[in-house]
Amino acid sequence: MSSQEHLKSNNYYIVSDKEACMICGLWFNELTIGWRPWQGEVRAIYPTWDHKVKLTRAGHRLKWKNFVLDTDTARWRNLKERPEFTCQINDFYMFHDRCWNRLMEHFCPGEFDPVSLHQALKYFPRPPVPWPFYLSEPRQTVGRRKYGVFALPTIEQLMQPTKATPEPADWVAEGLAATYRNKTDLFSRLPIEICEIIAVHLPTRDFLSLRRVSRAMALIFTSMHFWRSRFFINEERGYLHPLIQKWTSEKGNSTIDWRLLYHCTSTLKCPIDFYFPIRVWESLRWLRDATLAIHTRTNENKKRKKHYRGHSMPPQFAGRALQHYHNTRFQNMHVDSVDVGPTLRKIAISAVNDGYQGHITGMKFIFDDRPEVLIGYSAPGAKVVTDNGVRGSIFKYPGVQLVVNITRLRGFTIFHNAHSIRGITVIRDSAHPEGFDCIDRHGIDYCYSNIYLDEVTKVIVTYDHFKLTHLGILGVMTKRDNREGLMDKRYNYLTPVLHS
Template sequence: MAINIHPMLDFTRCILCGCATATPTPVWLDAIRVLSRYNQVAAGAHESRRISFGYCYCLPTPWQSRHCVDIPSGRFFVLHEQCWRYARKKLYPSGKPNLKELYEILCELPPSRVTDDDGACIDPAYSGPSQYYPCREQSLEEFLQGDKEFPEPSSSMMEKTSSFYNPTDPFRRLPLEIREKVALLLPSHEFLALRRVSRVMSAVFHDNFFWKSRFRRDTDCGYLDYIVCGVTGLDQSELQNQNTDWRLFYHASMKIGNKFETTIKVWEVVQWIKDVIAARTGLHAAPLWFSGRALQHYHNDSCATGRRVERAKVSPSLVKIGVTMVSSKTVHERDKFWPRWKVFDTETDILAVELISKEHEDITLGTRNKKSKNICPRNLDKAMDAYYRQQNIRNKNKKAAPESPFDGNGVRVLFNAKPEDFNGFRIRYFNEKISSLGVLWKNIAYSFHNQPQAFGFDANDECVFDIGMQMQDVVEVVATFEVRHSQPLTLCSL
């Protein structure tokens, strides 16, 4: 039975990676399989010609995207051949895939990207189809090609680590074995920061076992765990060599840029599918919905500097939640047709979320700007009203552009959050990040006319998801941050 797929009406992006199909170049984007609910058969598109496409010479609108709110309208899923082979090897390494089960699980996979005003999918990691790299596994030899020795540290770093001495360093009292245990528990970016303030921790930096641990499933480079475990068909003869330089391998993996962007996306989806399959057999509890993947262990640091997941337990003595917010670059222009200012490229970056307690030490997720102005929600609400009035002011002679409360060093919004009142967060999710955040309180009847406050905005002010995460008890806060523009960290999921 042939399956006719129309690029305008059907869901034509790969359900695993979200990238386009039926694209002339590169070739791997157009080598696809289809997983159908009718006969549960994955058929090769160009091998058996069982799949026919309804090509259009003039496409009136861009490709449909995986990143829609609903599941695909067609009763099938399109997968790149490369993504399918990768997923099949990971999910069913020693047996025939259960296609019916896989189809049912993929129906639960929600969107992970958004579209722009024209409906085109936004792929921030790629500048064009020629920049798309296929989902694939690389051998250790391929990674280390051209890297024979670990580069020498900079002169400033050598001087700092050799001459620095901290007499109050508590790690001096610990034997090397315990220091290694401590380092193994830390994300790489925290360890690299720790060795700057503790000279004795620099010894772990040269420990080969520590760097090998960076490739376990729950750590920075978990998507490369197959190299350490040797569970792939690739030639891994070097794995038996005790002289393998894992620090050099880690360094090489940090230089791959976006070449593994597609692989990492598919790897995360596959780990989630694995957990769903395990839950169906009764071996484990069911994982969270895939949009909550930041809570999963497999979605950890992508690299030492960049996206990372931070967690914090909520103290019973919690009194306030501080949110540091700052404007990205803002461009104002006087409207030619209306007597007001137009705003371009304006969005809010959330740099930090603080849990402020009465009896315990305050916990900060992200990086707080200490120069940010402290402000309460009520006063920020007034400042925002004044900002919007200034935007629409009809004084044609006014030359100064309106100033947002988030401009400059930004603000540190202090929300009341006592345990008896705190009930969760309201988040407004824009282009793959949270630009607006607020706090929910108990015993308040929220409605369409009485919505909880959420401060911050995006360039187009078009929200993709507006979610009120109302919970009975908040035990832990998990935030995913990543580097954006000149800001050190920006909240992209909560």
């Protein structure tokens, strides 16, 4: 068969320059391949006509070629001519080969099931377009050109300045040295090795609480094996796994004080370097949890030959909502959450102009059956308005507080950059969402994100002493293909307001 006949007899899926990786959000753009070669290494997972799932091998995109996938053979091709017959595939998901390999590291041998992963991706929100900082050429710092957006500081940098291991208080030391055994302390009847295994499988916060009621568990606090387990890829400090892997292969485990490293990484001082790797790691953790839950539920359905309700998926998310996976915060940042439900009646959004630019400073949630919750702040004397047409000098100090009535909260549309949220629109069941933005559109890099669910159960807000920086939601949503058209038609709406 000639090459021309082959082009006419197969179905091809053409990769456009605007398609992005499901994990990192970076485009498969041929213009970036010159200085980021890994962005040209592509994988895909997609359904076939007979309801099966195909997973491609890594394909390499060449410049100035039509990069296409032969859907019959699951092979990538770089063609000079555009194929005569092309196809559109629903639920077609693409990854950089590097991002795919990072996802596979989260699965133990025998855990990964491509069909379950494909089902999980239907509930997975597409990542936001990265900040222009990440889309431009990498910074000329040590390691940045080689590792690009995934570069992390070294362990030496993370552990600076050097901190001495804290000594226990006198009353704690006396308690540890005591030989008296509490008869109600069931853990004291177990070997120390069993206690350590139990502690390894607990979140750190639960273990720290448990050691207050059990002298036997308090001894685990000095165990380096326990603190080393905090840095496993699916544990709290798993976002440092590539860094730890490289370090231990060169210098071994014994050269690190794991407890001190955990303490030093509880508060990070350089958010711009950590935001992207942590967000990617959070997404990979959620995908693994969702894939395993779907796989377990499917197997139970086959065994019982009926619908099995156990092993439900983790809550669906949108925006920056998965920080509970690592419990790490950035310096001078705070993370608060509020449970919302049918009794939520109003949301008040506060904004103020600091003389240079405008910021969203706080959100107040008003309920029917419980006290109102304020995250961030609202300046005393702020003008309270109920119209989304606020404009001009109204943002000058003490600013404005927009009150939005809620019948059913569905999410938000946010305008934001790498440092703050510059505008919020509340998505409701009504035809016209309400909100405002206070963006000076001259010389400021910003983008917008739709964070939307069918039912919102929790709102997570990250903020500093002056402004909101990130927003996320948890809840329930339908599959993305039933949702995106609704968002585009009804919810992609903002009222632009320039500060004066």
